[in-house]
Amino acid sequence: MARQRSMIAGMTDYTGVPLDDILQHMRAWRENLTGDVVALGHMAARLQALPDGPEKGGGRDHARYFSDLLGRYIADFDRLIAELPAGVRPRHVEMVGQLFESSRQAEDSCVLFKQRYRLDMRGDEDPAVAICSEIYVRTREAVIDLLDLSNVLLRLQTYVGEPAIVSPSAPISDALELKPNVFGLGINLNYIIGKFIRRKPSK
Numbered sequence: 518m519a520r521q522r523s524m525i526a527g528m529t530d531y532t533g534v535p536l537d538d539i540l541q542h543m544r545a546w547r548e549n550l551t552g553d554v555v556a557l558g559h560m561a562a563r564l565q566a567l568p569d570g571p572e573k574g575g576g577r578d579h580a581r582y583f584s585d586l587l588g589r590y591i592a593d594f595d596r597l598i599a600e601l602p603a604g605v606r607p608r609h610v611e612m613v614g615q616l617f618e619s620s621r622q623a624e625d626s627c628v629l630f631k632q633r634y635r636l637d638m639r640g641d642e643d644p645a646v647a648i649c650s651e652i653y654v655r656t657r658e659a660v661i662d663l664l665d666l667s668n669v670l671l672r673l674q675t676y677v678g679e680p681a682i683v684s685p686s687a688p689i690s691d692a693l694e695l696k697p698n699v700f701g702l703g704i705n706l707n708y709i710i711g712k713f714i715r716r717k718p719s720k
Contacts, residue, residue, distance in 0.1 A: 528665070529665040529668055530668065531665075531668045531669055531671070531672040532672070534672055536601065536602075536605070536676055539601075539669060539672065539673070540598060540601060540602070542669070543594050543597055543598050543601075544594075544598060546590075546594055546662070546663065547591055547594040547595065547598070549659070549662065550587045550590055550591050550594070550659060551591060553583075553587050553655055553656075553659045554584050554587050554588055554591070556655055557580040557581075557583060557584045557587075557652065557655060557656070558580075558584060560576075560580055560648055560651055560652050560655070561576075561577050561580040561581060561584075563648050564576050564577045564580070564645060564648050564649075565577065567644055567645050567648075570645055571634070572634055572643065572645035572646055572649050573645045575630070575633065575634055575649065576634075576645065576648055576649035576652050579626075579630050579649075579652055579653075579656065580652050580656075582626075583623070583652075583656045583659070586619075586623060587659060590616060590619075590620075590663070593612055593615075593616055596612070597609060597612060597613070602681060603681045604678075604679070604680070604681040605673055605676040605677050605678075605679065606677065607677055609673060610670060610673050610674055610677060613666050613669055613670045613673060614666075614670050616663060616666050617663065617664065617666040617667050617670060620660040620661075620663035620664060620666065621660075621664060623656075623660040624657060624660045624661060624664075627653060627656050627657040627660065628657075630649075630652075630653055630656075631653050631657075634646070634649055636649055636650045636653055
């Protein structure tokens with residue numbers, strides 16, 4: 518089940534949560550952020566079609582900055598999703614901590630954007646103001662959702678140094694590998710053994 522976004526920052530409790538669930542949440546974060554980048558691109562294009570003005574330029578710059586920022590977050594999630602099943606390392610905990618800190622600072626940027634153009638004090642009659650309000654909401658919701666990473670970080674610390682987990686849903690073809698033997702195909706015994714070793718929940 519995908520994570521549902523909430524404007525209540527950092528309230529998800531990850532105590533006792535297995536690593537597989539954390540990975541599932543990371544995939545959901547990545548999916549949400551990808552949707553945000555696409556949406557911000559559309560909003561910037563709509564602003565571009567409007568007459569020049571301070572809101573047009575400010576909104577376009579804010580959307581482009583966050584598209585780039587969220588794109589870097591997506592790349593970090595890609596790396597975490599790929600590497601964590603092989604074992605949690607201190608660098609992974611550090612990456613999650615950096616993502617959290619960056620998202621916390623990015624929320625401040627969203628608030629400054631809203632204040633600079635008084636988005637909460639103006640109506641939506643001006644198309645540029647209306648689009649800027651959409652951009653503000655989209656970017657702030659995205660970074661607030663990531664504040665739950667502070668709790669993920671604490672949980673990941675408990676997994677550092679523990680044996681790797683191989684998902685039971687991994688294809689059996691992963692257990693096969695080419696080797697220079699009689700039949701040209703060998704069995705990866707490390708994979709087979711690891712597939713049936715499951716981590717006991719931490720207390």
